[in-house]
Amino acid sequence: MKTPTGHRPRLRGRRDLVASLSVVVLLVACVLAGRLLLDDAALRPNSAPRLLPPGLEHPLGTDHLGRDLFTRVVKGLALSLGIGVLTAAISTVISAVLGICAALLGRRVDAFVSWLIDLSIGIPHLIFMILLAFTVGGGIPGLVAGIAFTHWMSLALLVRADVKQIRDAEFILVSRGLGRSPLFIARRHVLPLVLPQLLVGFVLMFPHVILHEAALTFLGFGFPPQTPAIGILLSEGMAHISSGMWWLAVFPGLALLLLVLGFARLGDRVRAVLDPATSNG
């Protein structure tokens, strides 16, 4: 029996979604289980098992201070996920507020938001992030501020364009005619319509945010060095890679790669479902 050719992409798409979802679910489950089950004692420097290669007792080996790399990677992923959710959420809220305000509150506000977007896009991405993180003083507040305030522009532009399309719709004109405030209109009429767009933006922003968290931490503007963050692990591992301690950089790097790829693919699939019009794959 011949399978209709038109079904293949859908099947492949579904398989792709299942694969991405599986990777993400596996990583998240691993991270959650790790947070609950792994003993923090393995994160403390100790003198016994230093620079051990991967083995039965330490699946990913140990570092030069005797800390278990598997525990550090899992705790690092947990941190990345937490920062990812928090930062992507803040960034999404900023996009929603500015995008809707620009479209609903008249030309002056629109011009101001457009100027703000142009300005933010105009400043080199990484430098802007480092400056913000440094100004706030590093740590979680520095990371969140640095990433959240540099990743809202694209989504804000999309939201602004979407809202502009519907702001002259009859149900909104009627609401205005009844004397409803812009806040009421935004909350009751506009937000539900742009919610899928925001959700897609949130999911797509997530892997981007995780990658930037690792980059900022790697460069020394993120978490303090005793924190088992992926950026810290990569930074420490680099010093040892030319000495043959490959596991110190490879495993944190692979974990980051899997997490980012998994969420990026999942984001694409979610967009295909929620917003097929703008989806390109």
Next chain:
Amino acid sequence: MSRDEELQTGKARRAWIAAALALIVVVGVTVGVATRWGRGGENTSSPSGPQRRGAELVIAVGDVAGGEFDPLKGWGSRPAQIRPIHSSLLTIDADVDFVGDLASEYSVSDDARTWSFTLRDNARWSNGEPVTARDVVFTYEMLKKDGTRFDLTFVDRITATGESRVEFHLKEPRSTFVSQLSEIPILPAAHYGPDYSKNPIGSGPYTVADYQQGQQLILTANPHWYGQRPRFTKLTFLFLGEDAALAAARAGTVDIAYVPPAFADQRVPGMTLQRFESIDSRGLSLPTRPAGGKGKIQGKDVAVGNDVTADPAIRKALNIGLDRDEITEIVLQGHGRPAHTLVDTLPWFNREAAFEDGRADDAERVLAEAGWRDSDGDGIVEKAGKKAGFTLMYPSDDKLRSDLALVVAEQARTLGIEITAKGGTWDGIYLDGKANAVTWGGGRHHAHQLYSMYSSKTIDTGYNNMPQYADPTVDGHLDRALSAATQEEANEHWKRAQWDGESGFAGEDGDAPIIWLVRIDHLYLVRDGLHLGDQPIHGHGHEWALFNTIAQWRWEK
């Protein structure tokens, strides 16, 4: 299949292929680097590497040119730093006795106020001109007038009593005068000026052939040097970071490379790990004053004080609670020993300042008696609503200090004190280091650092007394030690300043403005067959510590 669906499928396939390729490249490159694949065996060295047993050496021990050859910029403020290029009146020998360098002989009057020196008659500058008493007077008077880099306030006048005789008349005896006499480089009066760094004429065994700031320094043998001609005609110093220096050693491009203890287990074919005991110690500088004050560092206004570390109970709890043996084992990997003071084992060390540490229960008791309690159950104690937490700063490019900060932070947490380690540059650390803890270091072949680190009279001068510590009793002991007429008398007062039975800056019950933790061994990977002379015990700073014997370096037969 529609065109859109084909596009979708194609893009999805390409994304997965790209991801798989990226994965293969990452793993492949890493395994390749890690296994040195393709280098044709471990004993192969770079064809551009230094010639074995040649007359030239390539050295990677860090940036050795801090101060750029000019004492007004700080050159000479680190032990042995000046030795390759300059001479001083005195120097130390392998037994750490102070002996003549430029001075062929010297004497001290009975009241210890007049020091007389006779210069070598064969001393020449690197341009061939003779070194005279006038050069010595010029150097010391200039630095006395400057007053920021070297403390010469106790010197009344310096006179040249002949072409090769100099007398120093002191206002009062100064037991640590040997520190200045052995660290201040003598400068050529006729050739010194604002551009001296660019053309540093000295009277040491080598002369500067090329200097690239932050990159490299090339020295060539000084044909006019008065000592035995060095065996090596050219020394090239590469200012590499610790990991880059190790990589250079592995590549066979350097003959001497400094290695931090974390890399001490590395084996490099053709090189041997040489270990030198040092008086180079590391500890924690803790602000002793409450937050809100103002002070100075090198003339700049800075914030002073920290409400947590200002509490003596916090400092005492850390002092007795931290486990120095464990820190030594983890951070130094056994290449060093625990330290209780800056001067452990030296003649001016007070043995009563040593004590049993790692006593977590006693530390918790000290904190509880001072009112620090864990009221919210997070493992960190609080007092009057303030958590026992502070920031510990360390230089990011110093692996030893960063590891020390991490291990101390972990141990402190078990005592109920939260330390947040924070990496930075030395410029930033100096600016914030009077309001935060700092991984501090020191160690000299004389006792003067006890005065500069603990006397209230040194507050706001140079980089001295970072914790802004002031205690009248300690000041009294330090002043008496400094003005003692004999070394024996001075040593007695240095010891009493550490702990006199009732107070002091060291010991179990001392004020502990600086908690000394470890004394490190300096580790170097050295080309097989290269002999580095009869090294005295090393002073602070692995960059310069080897230089005391630089003219003795040779290939073994």
